[in-house]
Amino acid sequence: MLPPLDTPCALCRHQRAEADEWDDDAGVALRVCTRCANDGELGRRLPRASYLVVHSEAASATTETLGLYWTVSSDGAAPKTPSIVAIANLREPDSLPLGVQPGLFWRRRLLCHVPTNFDGDPLWFEHIAKHSQGDALLGVLKADADSVGAVLDESLHGSTSIRALSSISRQLDDFFAGRLKHELESNTAWQSIYTVFGGGDDLLLVGPWNVMFDFAGKINELFYLGFKRWRLTLSAGLALAKWKRPIKFAAAQAEDLLQQAKTATAPDESTAKDQLAALGQVWKWKHHAAIVGAGKRLVGWVDDESMPRGWLHTLLELAESRFGDPATGRVADPLATARLAHHVVRNYPSGTEIRRWGDTLVDDFDTCQRVETRYLPAIVRYALTATRNPSKEE
Numbered sequence: 555m556l557p558p559l560d561t562p563c564a565l566c567r568h569q570r571a572e573a574d575e576w577d578d579d580a581g582v583a584l585r586v587c588t589r590c591a592n593d594g595e596l597g598r599r600l601p602r603a604s605y606l607v608v609h610s611e612a613a614s615a616t617t618e619t620l621g622l623y624w625t626v627s628s629d630g631a632a633p634k635t636p637s638i639v640a641i642a643n644l645r646e647p648d649s650l651p652l653g654v655q656p657g658l659f660w661r662r663r664l665l666c667h668v669p670t671n672f673d674g675d676p677l678w679f680e681h682i683a684k685h686s687q688g689d690a691l692l693g694v695l696k697a698d699a700d701s702v703g704a705v706l707d708e709s710l711h712g713s714t715s716i717r718a719l720s721s722i723s724r725q726l727d728d729f730f731a732g733r734l735k736h737e738l739e740s741n742t743a744w745q746s747i748y749t750v751f752g753g754g755d756d757l758l759l760v761g762p763w764n765v766m767f768d769f770a771g772k773i774n775e776l777f778y779l780g781f782k783r784w785r786l787t788l789s790a791g792l793a794l795a796k797w798k799r800p801i802k803f804a805a806a807q808a809e810d811l812l813q814q815a816k817t818a819t820a821p822d823e824s825t826a827k828d829q830l831a832a833l834g835q836v837w838k839w840k841h842h843a844a845i846v847g848a849g850k851r852l853v854g855w856v857d858d859e860s861m862p863r864g865w866l867h868t869l870l871e872l873a874e875s876r877f878g879d880p881a882t883g884r885v886a887d888p889l890a891t892a893r894l895a896h897h898v899v900r901n902y903p904s905g906t907e908i909r910r911w912g913d914t915l916v917d918d919f920d921t922c923q924r925v926e927t928r929y930l931p932a933i934v935r936y937a938l939t940a941t942r943n944p945s946k947e948e
């Protein structure tokens with residue numbers, strides 16, 4: 555017989571609630587379990603953390619993992635308790651903190667970037683979502699390197715040295731835990747991105763949805779530069795989620811999309827992988843900039859009022875009817891091109907940039923030779939999300 559749970563934790567619902575956690579959004583205190591309360595406290599201290607400290611004995615405010623106890627320290631000097639078995643330097647991972655015995659120093663890079671407000675406190679997911687363009691949604695990005703084992707097998711063929719293998723895995727870890735951290739810290743465009751984890755050969759990040767589209771492209775660009783000689787590629791899934799939903803659901807959705815990127819073939823392509831899955835479609839990275847750029851161009855036209863937002867709904871409906879949808883059993887409409895031509899001729903003023911764009915789309919709608927036509931559903935969904943009024947529920 556297990557003891558009754560009484561009130562379960564309001565966050566994880568797995569353990570008995572034993573502490574109060576203030577919920578800014580609801581303006582009430584939530585009853586949470588000790589583990590969730592400790593996680594919340596750890597999260598609040600992360601932006602100012604200097605050292606990750608592992609103890610052999612329980613000390614105050616530490617978390618237990620596999621019989622060891624760890625905490626973060628935000629002091630300027632490294633702590634010197636006798637129970638310490640290892641110290642990692644979070645700010646300068648490669649330098650031995652002053653006064654720490656070399657035997658205790660744990661050289662470990664951690665991808666850790668926490669967006670903060672002016673007081674140095676972490677931004678909640680709600681505030682991160684509200685940094686988005688249009689709809690206040692979080693973008694949850696999960697990415698990892700494609701078939702590392704197989705590629706290395708091929709690249710190292712004939713090599714009997716384990717040194718080459720360990721060198722590549724160290725370079726992968728340096729990339730996910732080191733290079734990306736540097737990119738996040740050095741470019742103000744990425745200040746609102748939160749790192750859940752990154753290292754080894756994969757990562758999970760959360761940020762304003764439109765920023766995550768740009769950052770996904772940046773990650774792949776840097777990955778390509780770092781690993782093209784090994785012919786390693788990256789796949790990723792980007793899920794858009796409301797900030798009020800528990801983040802674990804969005805993380806599971808991002809994982810599903812990542813698997814889609816690794817197994818589904820994009821329109822007019824013959825292989826899977828080296829792709830991003832988002833907004834209901836899958837595309838090769840080589841088309842990413844064109845697709846996001848086309849979405850932004852539509853946003854610009856809606857913003858400067860040269861295109862009524864309602865046309866985006868019409869375009870999405872036409873794109874969906876042009877391609878059909880095997881998942882819902884919707885068959886492709888043979889009249890879609892004629893209906894698009896009617897929509898363009900009737901509405902888009904002749905001689906304008908929008909009309910030229912519309913005419914090109916009509917010409918290509920049957921054969922889909924152009925990237926902007928093949929990925930029109932994702933492009934229009936991007937523009938609809940970026941121009942949605944966040945105060946209105948649609």
Ligand SMILES: [Zn+2]
Binds near residue numbers: 563565586589
């Ligand atoms: Zn809990």
